[in-house]
Every structure is written in C-alpha cells, then in structure tokens.
Amino acid sequence: MKPPLSDDALDLLFRKARTHHTWLPQPVSDEELRALYDLVKWGPTSANTCPARFVFLRTPEAKQRLKPALSPGNVDKTMAAPVTAIIATDFKFYEKMGKLFPHNAAMGERFAGNPQMAEITAFRNGTLEGGYFILAARAVGLDCGAMSGFDNAKVDAEFFPGGSIKSNFLCNLGHGDPSKLMERHPRLDFDEACQLL
Numbered sequence: 001m002k003p004p005l006s007d008d009a010l011d012l013l014f015r016k017a018r019t020h021h022t023w024l025p026q027p028v029s030d031e032e033l034r035a036l037y038d039l040v041k042w043g044p045t046s047a048n049t050c051p052a053r054f055v056f057l058r059t060p061e062a063k064q065r066l067k068p069a070l071s072p073g074n075v076d077k078t079m080a081a082p083v084t085a086i087i088a089t090d091f092k093f094y095e096k097m098g099k100l101f102p103h104n105a106a107m108g109e110r111f112a113g114n115p116q117m118a119e120i121t122a123f124r125n126g127t128l129e130g131g132y133f134i135l136a137a138r139a140v141g142l143d144c145g146a147m148s149g150f151d152n153a154k155v156d157a158e159f160f161p162g163g164s165i166k167s168n169f170l171c172n173l174g175h176g177d178p179s180k181l182m183e184r185h186p187r188l189d190f191d192e193a194c195q196l197l
C-alpha cells in the first residue's frame with residue numbers, strides 16, 4: 001500500500017520532526033504565519049466550532065509581555081525564538097456559530113444554554129486545533145517548540161483581559177538548530193498504545 005504522502009513529507013511532519021529549543025537566526029515572516037493558519041483552519045472540529053485563537057508574538061516588546069509568565073526553563077528559548085504563538089481557546093466560541101454552522105443556527109444557542117457542554121467542546125476542539133497547528137507549522141517548513149510550562153492566569157490577564165479567551169499552550173516557531181537536539185525519546189509500540197478489537 002502506497003502512502004498518500006511521500007516518505008519525505010511523512011518525515012517532515014512526523015518521523016524526523018523534533019521539538020526544538022535552540023533557534024537559528026532565520027526570521028519567520030507574517031506571510032508564513034498566514035500560510036500556517038490557512039492550513040490549521042481546515043482541521044475538523046465538532047460542529048465546526050473552531051474555538052482556538054492564536055496570538056503570534058513577533059516583536060521584543062510582545063515577548064517581554066509574556067516573559068514574567070514563563071517557567072524559568074522556558075525563558076531563554078522563548079526569548080530567542082523568532083515567534084512565539086499563544087494557542088488559546090475562546091470559551092464563547094458559540095457566538096460565531098452563525099458563520100461557522102449556518103445551516104443550523106440553533107446550535108450556537110444550544111452551547112450558550114449549556115455551559116458544561118460548551119466548556120468541554122471548547123477545550124477538546126481547541127486542543128485538537130493546537131495539534132493541527134504543530135503539524136501545519138511543520139508543513140509550511142517551520143520548526144516548533146510547544147510549551148505548557150507557564151502561568152496561564154498571568155498570560156490570560158496580560159493578553160486576554162476580557163475573560164472568555166484562555167491560554168491553552170505556547171509554541172515557539174522558527175528554524176531549529178538540529179545540532180543542539182538531544183537523542184529522541186522512544187514512543188510506545190503499537191501493542192502498548194493500541195487495541196485491535
């Protein structure tokens with residue numbers, strides 16, 4: 001069976017893609033960030049809710065606003081990365097359902113009237129979109145360094161004072177220095193992670 005993507009593409013997306021902590025002095029353009037989002041947005045979400053929101057920090061001033069929220073081990077690599085993305089979730093995503101789910105406008109009201117369902121839907125699908133984000137970044141030729149080591153409340157107070165959008169995780173973007181990578185950690189084998197029933 002021939003894979004629909006070439007071996008090179010599978011290496012780029014998965015097998016040879018690594019989490020980077022050291023960055024080459026090669027910039028990332030706004031056009032690349034737009035190309036990245038133009039792939040992310042096609043990833044599926046339940047009822048097409050699209051709850052993820054992305055803030056790209058590209059300037060030293062923007063990075064300084066993030067710095068106090070970072071765990072000590074994440075400061076230097078984040079300050080050095082060409083771009084740091086805040087992958088966030090809009091817990092009032094249902095306000096956009098008129099555009100996103102036009103054939104069933106009542107869907108938005110269903111979420112608005114059921115906060116528990118709205119919250120789990122937002123977190124599940126926003127996190128899925130975060131995964132699409134990493135793969136899309138790799139697909140447009142960027143390297144990633146995802147991070148959950150930060151103070152979410154501090155980031156939310158600084159960047160999302162409205163209260164309905166909350167940070168999920170951060171992702172440094174750029175061109176990683178492959179010479180600085182440690183050996184890759186193993187993954188679970190099929191039989192450890194999967195069941196065939």
Ligand SMILES: Cc1cc2nc3c(=O)[nH]c(=O)nc-3n(C[C@H](O)[C@H](O)[C@H](O)COP(=O)(O)O)c2cc1C
Nearest residue numbers: 017018019020074145146147148149150169184185
């Ligand atoms: C959601 C998420 C959060 C992470 N948080 C951190 C972090 O705070 N600091 C860090 O150094 N690495 C962090 N990592 C990196 C992981 O440890 C790394 O992706 C994993 O060990 C696999 O490494 P590899 O992609 O090189 O195989 C995070 C990764 C993900 C996906």
